[in-house]
Structures are given as structure tokens and as C-alpha cells.
């Protein structure tokens with residue numbers, strides 16, 4: 001859908017988000033603090049405020065056995081699975097399917113007391129990326145979600161405060177071929193996941209409340225989402 005008016009924005013945002021996601025937490029500037037750890041999952045955040053609003057960037061890294069980067073991105077991108085794993089979601093509208101890899105969403109998230117309810121309007125784009133190290137391994141897959149303005153969903157007109165988000169899910173499949181030269185099974189694959197997000201809450205919400213919500217919700221979200229992908233794929237042929 002290179003003809004769509006959003007296309008130049010999508011190209012630019014995907015390139016910048018992927019290059020930032022590839023940077024380790026040590027590299028992309030100081031200030032990343034580890035705030036949650038669970039097995040292979042490590043979650044970092046930077047404490048940042050814009051106009052007095054908490055917009056703490058978040059970067060999570062995780063390695064999950066038995067699934068591929070395509071399968072992780074496919075289940076994150078595709079609307080038909082979202083109510084199964086996104087527990088804070090109250091309502092999701094597919095506003096426009098721009099192409100098979102680009103969709104416009106409007107979502108309302110459940111209210112988190114005492115903050116008022118939030119909604120988000122964003123484009124979502126899924127793409128395979130050539131592996132720049134040119135190793136023989138499978139390619140990288142990414143999904144980028146970026147807030148955008150839509151005239152049919154004006155911000156802050158109803159009960160919800162509009163959030164502004166940028167999210168990048170970057171996945172690398174790792175294959176460890178069996179010694180006996182047999183076929184690759186799910187025991188021989190794993191997926192390195194990098195999840196980056198910046199959510200500007202839009203309207204004022206107490207910093208302490210937002211930080212507590214993020215501290216609780218993000219680890220829960222990534223654990224639940226990856227467990228969901230494992231459950232949906234475990235008896236199915238591997239899709240790279």
C-alpha cells in the first residue's frame with residue numbers, strides 16, 4: 001500500500017523504531033533502570049516527564065522457547081487474537097485495513113482508578129526485515145504501532161482521554177539445528193523479543209499512579225502475551 005498517504009510516515013517510523021529497538025539497554029543512552037525480571041524476561045524503563053506528564057519509555061527483552069518471530073508478530077498484529085491476550089482492552093475497532101500488513105485501530109482501555117479512561121488511535125504495521133548481519137539465520141520480524149489523528153475519531157470529545165503511543169515489537173528467531181540432521185522441531189527454536197513502548201497518557205494522571213500501573217501491567221502483559229502465542233502454536237507446523 002505504498003500509495004496510501006500514511007506510507008511515508010510508516011516507512012520513516014518503522015526504520016527509526018527498529019534501529020532503536022536493536023540498541024541494547026547499555027548502548028541507547030544511560031538511564032535505563034531494570035524494574036522487573038522474571039526468568040528470561042527483563043524490563044527496563046527511563047523516568048521521563050513531558051509537560052509534567054509521566055511518559056516513561058519502556059524496553060523489555062525476553063527469550064521464549066518454541067516459537068518464531070513471525071508467530072509472535074502475527075499474534076500481536078492480528079486483531080482477531082487481541083481480546084484473548086490484551087487484558088486492559090475494553091473495546092477495539094478496526095477502522096481501516098489499509099493492506100494485509102497495515103491496519104488502523106481505535107481502542108478503548110479499561111479505566112484505571114483514579115485516572116480517567118483512555119483511548120488510542122494508531123496505525124499498526126507488520127514487516128519482515130532482512131537480517132543486516134546477513135547471517136544465514138531466519139529474518140527479523142517487527143510490528144510498529146504509532147498513534148495518528150483520525151477525523152472520524154477526534155481526541156478527547158467523549159468520556160476518554162486520548163493517549164499517544166509508539167510501540168515497537170522486534171523479534172529474532174534463533175534456530176539450533178538438531179545434531180542428527182533431522183528436521184527442525186519446536187525444541188530447536190526460540191525467539192528473542194524486544195518490546196519498546198512510549199505511552200503519553202494525554203491528560204494529567206498522578207505520576208505515582210501511572211508508574212504503579214506500568215510496573216504492574218507491563219510484566220503481566222508480556223508474560224501473558226508470550227504464553228498465549230506458545231499455547232496457540234504448540235501443536236501447529238512452525239511458521240518462520
Ligand SMILES: CCCc1ccc(-c2ccc(S(=O)(=O)CCO)cc2)cc1[C@H]1C[C@H]1c1ccccn1
Nearest residue numbers: 086088109118145163167199201213214217218221
Ligand atoms: C493511562 C494509560 C492507559 C494505557 C493506555 C494504552 C496502553 C497501551 C496501548 C497499546 C499497547 S500495544 O502494545 O500497542 C498492544 C495493543 O493493545 C500497549 C499499551 C496502556 C495503558 C496502561 C493501562 C496500562 C497498560 C500497560 C501495559 C499494557 C497494557 N496496559
